[in-house]
Amino acid sequence: MKKNVLKGLVGLAAIGLLVGCGNKDNGSNEGIQKVGILQYMEHKSLDKAREGFIAELKDAGYEEGKNIDIDSLNSQGDQANLKSMSEKLVKEKSDVILTIATPAAISVATETTGIPIIFTAVTDAVSAGLVESNEKPGKNITGTSDMVPIDKQTNLLLSIVPDAKTIGIIYNSSEENSVIQAKLAKEAIEKKGVKVKESTVTSTNDVQQVMTALAGEVDGVYIPTDNTLANTMSTVGEIAKNKKLPIVTGAAEDVKVGALATYGIDYEKLGRQTGKLAVKILKGDATPADLAVETSTDLELVVNKDMAKALGIDPSTIK
Amino acid sequence: MDIIISSVSQGFLWSIMAIGVYLTYRILDVADLTAEASFPLGAAISASQIVSGTSPLIATIMGLGGGVLAGLVSGLLHTKLKIPALLAGILTMTGLYSVNLRIMGQANVSLLGKKTVMRIFNDLGMTNQIATLVVGVIASLIVILFLFLFFRTAIGLAIHATGNNIAMSEANGINTDNMKIIGYMISNGLIALSGALMAQSNGYADISMGIGTIVIGLASVIISEVLFKDVSFVKRLFLIILGSIIYRFIISLVLYLGVAPTDLKLFSAIVLTICLSSPLIKNKFNKKKHL
Numbered sequence: 127m128k129k130n131v132l133k134g135l136v137g138l139a140a141i142g143l144l145v146g147c148g149n150k151d152n153g154s155n156e157g158i159q160k161v162g163i164l165q166y167m168e169h170k171s172l173d174k175a176r177e178g179f180i181a182e183l184k185d186a187g188y189e190e191g192k193n194i195d196i197d198s199l200n201s202q203g204d205q206a207n208l209k210s211m212s213e214k215l216v217k218e219k220s221d222v223i224l225t226i227a228t229p230a231a232i233s234v235a236t237e238t239t240g241i242p243i244i245f246t247a248v249t250d251a252v253s254a255g256l257v258e259s260n261e262k263p264g265k266n267i268t269g270t271s272d273m274v275p276i277d278k279q280t281n282l283l284l285s286i287v288p289d290a291k292t293i294g295i296i297y298n299s300s301e302e303n304s305v306i307q308a309k310l311a312k313e314a315i316e317k318k319g320v321k322v323k324e325s326t327v328t329s330t331n332d333v334q335q336v337m338t339a340l341a342g343e344v345d346g347v348y349i350p351t352d353n354t355l356a357n358t359m360s361t362v363g364e365i366a367k368n369k370k371l372p373i374v375t376g377a378a379e380d381v382k383v384g385a386l387a388t389y390g391i392d393y394e395k396l397g398r399q400t401g402k403l404a405v406k407i408l409k410g411d412a413t414p415a416d417l418a419v420e421t422s423t424d425l426e427l428v429v430n431k432d433m434a435k436a437l438g439i440d441p442s443t444i445k
Numbered sequence: 446m447d448i449i450i451s452s453v454s455q456g457f458l459w460s461i462m463a464i465g466v467y468l469t470y471r472i473l474d475v476a477d478l479t480a481e482a483s484f485p486l487g488a489a490i491s492a493s494q495i496v497s498g499t500s501p502l503i504a505t506i507m508g509l510g511g512g513v514l515a516g517l518v519s520g521l522l523h524t525k526l527k528i529p530a531l532l533a534g535i536l537t538m539t540g541l542y543s544v545n546l547r548i549m550g551q552a553n554v555s556l557l558g559k560k561t562v563m564r565i566f567n568d569l570g571m572t573n574q575i576a577t578l579v580v581g582v583i584a585s586l587i588v589i590l591f592l593f594l595f596f597r598t599a600i601g602l603a604i605h606a607t608g609n610n611i612a613m614s615e616a617n618g619i620n621t622d623n624m625k626i627i628g629y630m631i632s633n634g635l636i637a638l639s640g641a642l643m644a645q646s647n648g649y650a651d652i653s654m655g656i657g658t659i660v661i662g663l664a665s666v667i668i669s670e671v672l673f674k675d676v677s678f679v680k681r682l683f684l685i686i687l688g689s690i691i692y693r694f695i696i697s698l699v700l701y702l703g704v705a706p707t708d709l710k711l712f713s714a715i716v717l718t719i720c721l722s723s724p725l726i727k728n729k730f731n732k733k734k735h736l
Contacts, residue, residue, distance in 0.1 A: 236648025
């Protein structure tokens with residue numbers, strides 16, 4: 127019986143070899159460039175960024191199956207898979223690799239110093255060690271940051287609740303991007319003489335309780351671009367509705383689901399902006415070392431009218 | 446070929462974790478969930494030390510030391526406070542989450558461009574993958590040699606006895622509580638060592654990198670047991686390396702088969718279920734033959 131198990135494993139190995147070889151054959155097709163995409167986890171904003179990126183490539187004449195071959199991977203937030211996937215994209219000799227969110231960017235950057243890497247949805251590329259400076263990345267990697275205009279956003283919140291004494295900030299303490307943004311938001315709000323109450327969650331399971339507790343103590347809530355909160359925004363919105371509490375979020379996507387308003391980054395447009403960088407590299411017009419890290423050029427005021435009505439606020443007064 | 450090299454290089458690093466899990470799960474006969482936190486603990490300590498300029502080797506050993514302490518906590522909770530093993534592990538795991546965040550100061554510490562153990566070999570002209578393989582082979586051999594020697598000492602034998610038959614061991618004057626605590630400490634030390642090396646191979650330590658590690662560890666152990674049933678202790682340790690390589694191979698295979706990203710975890714689970722249930726299927730077949 128032992129032999130049968132072994133036979134099975136040898137069979138698996140053989141399939142693996144075939145699959146491995148099959149991939150290589152695709153790569154040798156002339157005139158077809160390879161684009162690898164590694165997304166850290168399933169998430170609305172990140173998905174939008176990927177879709178925008180692919181759409182931009184298409185508009186620039188790079189179409190999947192025609193002149194480029196896109197290998198799109200998603201590690202589902204699993205670190206071990208992230209590593210395997212990074213290795214796969216590097217081994218496939220991609221012409222450019224798009225990495226979505228910070229862990230994906232670091233993971234691929236660790237595997238290769240030769241293949242051009244473009245990142246998006248990274249808040250602070252310098253502190254993540256991805257680039258030497260935003261102006262002059264210097265290595266094989268550049269991209270777009272999703273750092274939000276926190277000052278504008280917190281001002282928006284304070285203009286909606288001008289008499290606020292305390293503003294709540296809720297985020298997942300284990301998401302680095304959120305921690306950075308929460309700190310900046312806290313500074314911005316306190317500068318205006320308003321108190322800040324911070325609440326943190328560690329998983330989606332905590333959100334209902336923590337948000338309910340926070341809602342009772344504050345006059346408005348600011349939520350950074352946080353994956354955990356984004357995924358539970360409808361829950362958060364319900365609580366806010368009951369307590370008549372306006373919420374301003376970091377991400378525009380979140381407003382549609384449960385927050386009131388924001389000056390937000392449109393992740394699809396950010397993805398398109400990222401796609402433009404990739405096109406320059408695919409055309410051979412530039413290398414990542416000379417392409418400065420960009421922040422979103424398109425900011426838009428997004429207001430959830432239904433939520434405004436539920437809170438008794440005239441949507442047209444929000445600006 | 447690529448996925449074989451990839452699976453082998455990562456398998457060696459994961460095997461250290463799997464050996465740690467094996468010590469508590471099979472030798473001590475307790476299910477210890479501390480692993481899910483001692484793994485990122487090792488990563489957190491070594492990464493933050495490396496960032497602040499400590500030599501990578503010392504940083505790695507400090508990571509291991511952190512795991513030993515985590516094991517001590519779980520061991521004390523289980524033996525002295527009489528908390529069931531499963532709960533003791535969960536308690537330590539929960540508490541360590543905050544500790545890990547404190548140690549890193551943030552959710553993700555990047556090691557890009559920092560001097561890691563892998564970097565030493567990168568500088569010799571090896572790719573990150575080969576460097577990972579070399580480090581993994583060296584580290585796992587050292588671990589196996591240490592365990593081989595340790596489990597021949599009086600304490601090692603007493604730990605073995607405790608796991609085999611706790612009543613008999615007590616009757617023979619073995620302090621089974623202490624033996625369990627030592628077992629916990631070694632186990633979690635190894636798991637943290639694996640985490641420390643993994644962080645250096647991945648290029649970052651992340652607060653969520655512990656999620657699912659116990660499954661990876663157990664799966665590797667059980668795959669090795671499915672392949673070869675009754676073998677000596679040292680052979681088992683080597684087979685666990687094989688087990689974790691096969692586990693990584695299965696995952697890579699699912700990846701390379703081009704499964705839609707959303708279905709990845711389901712496929713991994715299905716393939717693993719088939720592997721893990723094979724002893725049962727085997728037995729059913731054998732029984733039918735006898736009828």
